[in-house]
Amino acid sequence: MTLDPKRFLVSVFDAAVAAADPEKTIRAHLPPRPKGRTIVVGAGKGAAQMAAAFENAWDGPLEGLVVTRYGYGAPTSRIEVVEAAHPVPDAAGLEAARRLLGLVAGLSKDDLVVALVCGGGSALLPAPALGLTLADEIAVNEALLSSGAPISAMNTIRKHVSTIKGGRLAAAAWPARVVSLVVSDIPGDDPALVASGPTVPSAGSRADALAAIEVYGMKLPEKVMAHLASPAADAPRPDDERFARNEVRLIASAAVSLEAAAAEARRQGIEAVILSDSIEGEAREVGSVHAAIAREVAGRDRPFRKPVLILSGGETTVTLRAKGKGGRNSEFLLSFAIGIDGVEGIDALAADTDGIDGSEDNAGAFCNASTVARMRAAGVDAKAMLAANNAWTAFNAVGDLFVPGPTGTNVNDLRAILVR
Structure with missing residues (x-):
């Protein structure tokens, strides 16, 4: 032939795509049912399909919300799917990030947050730090995309100008336990870098972010640079007690x-x-x-x-x-x-x-x-x-x-x- x-x-x-199908991978990585509520959050270009797969596999009550790119939705019954812009963030993504932070607020140690995280989540979850605007975050994103910097450097910068990235979504859910199910699009499969790690903190520091900006000659708004010069930009560290009970499971990779x-x-x-x-x-x-x-x-x-x-x-x-x-x-x-x-x-x-x-x-x-x-x-x-x-x-x-x-x-x- x-x-x-x-x-x-x-x-x-x-x-290759079939091997990363969430319908085939999620069932093997389900956490135990909690005593309290199960809240599902998530973001990325495959987040809707992950949400649908999780609904099919989960034996128990749940509620939640995930955000994906326009045109990437999938039918779900209990987890709400909203769509936003990628690769340039928009107001829909801003509202989705606000709602996700609200969804995990006020939980108890008996509650479980399941985070469905995959590539694309960085742009889909704009959440500017105090004093910054969506326009500032868009400017940062555009500068990053045109810089030639590796994804690790880009996501280290992103997490320091955000109120949701760099583990901040998981920190907001404390004292609830957070289990992150991650589909990696990152070379080396560091889950803290996928979607800039909304539920997984990384060791990358504010100094690392500033160094990357200099090395790659990025031109960021003055307000952003002033924010990065302040300790207020520091992201939670991996050894923060709020992450002690959390778990990360890589369910698919390159x-x-x-x-x-x-x-x-x-x-x-x-x-x-x-x-x-x-x-x-x-x-x-x-x-x-x-x-x-x-x-x-x-x-x-x-x-x-x-x-x-x-x-x-x-x-x-x-x-x-x-x-x-x-x-x-x-x-x-x-x-x-x-x-x-x-x-x-x-x-x-x-x-x-x-x-x-x-x-x-x-x-x-x-x-x-x-x-x-x-x-x-x-x-x-x-x-x-x-x-x-x-x-x-x-x-x-x-x-x-x-x-x-x-x-x-x-x-x-x-x-x-x-x-x-």
């Missing part, structure tokens, strides 16, 4: 999804290798390195013998140089496409497992040896598009965008390179 490269790549993407993708490839007769589940760096540079590896395999059968599927995960960054359209996966793949231009036998897919790459409706894109030539024939200069952060436009011109729609989970990026 002749292998259809595009269909094959979609099948391994689907396997590592598990990459293993599932590799297993699917092997099921179809293609050997698979995983480079890493935590690759970071500039998307275009990571794309160029992946292209060099693919060329080496195609031309010299090293470091892997073909046919082979080369997989990697993690979260690259994009330093904005222009106001083009696209996200980190399409930018990675455009750089990759330039690097394999004319090298036959290579096909690739780069996509965000939540179904959305950047601010457009695609998860990522496909490419092969002919991609750059087809762009040229369509009047598109691939290198100029890459320089302008305009990868979406380039792939759209040749019909190679990957648009699966919202997947209901988020374990970060999947890069799948088939060398035939």
Whole structure:
């Protein structure tokens, strides 16, 4: 049977997403029922699907609220789902954060708070610190997204300008016990960094936040910098007694999804290798390195013998140089496409497992040896598009965008390179 490269790549993407399906993962991580109330809170691009799965699995009364991105809702009966803007926060997210803090106020030690947390929650839960506004938090978010800083640095900054991030939601729930069920989209799977850790404090300090701002040359509003200069910005520490009874359970991650993708490839007769589940760096540079590896395999059968599927995960960054359209996966793949231009036998897919790459409706894109030539024939200069952060436009011109729609989970990026 002749292998259809595009269909094959979609099948391994689907396997990766299925491995992170909350319906399959939540049941194994349910906490014991409490003597008192069960309150469910949550945020992220897969929070509605997590809420639906938790309702189906929970044997007992519960109530709660989760916030997700516009268009990412799912039917629930006992947990309210509200939608807000991502990646730029809006007033709906501000109101959702206020309601979540109100929902956990006044609880007792006999009550249980279950936090459903996944990627995207940082933008979906704007809650500016005292003296700051939503406009200030939006300015911070935009500066972070265009800085090229790794997600760990971005979330350390976010938690110090917020009243809900950095463990503050869990602190507000004290003395109730908080159990956080986390779907990780963070390289290294530190749950304190997922959605900037609303229920999981991290050791990252205010000094770390200020250092990152300087290193990455971020220009933040004067009010924000004044706030960060004050001890009032300090976030709760992990050894705070309010977190002593709490528990964190990682229910899905990039590592598990990459293993599932590799297993699917092997099921179809293609050997698979995983480079890493935590690759970071500039998307275009990571794309160029992946292209060099693919060329080496195609031309010299090293470091892997073909046919082979080369997989990697993690979260690259994009330093904005222009106001083009696209996200980190399409930018990675455009750089990759330039690097394999004319090298036959290579096909690739780069996509965000939540179904959305950047601010457009695609998860990522496909490419092969002919991609750059087809762009040229369509009047598109691939290198100029890459320089302008305009990868979406380039792939759209040749019909190679990957648009699966919202997947209901988020374990970060999947890069799948088939060398035939």
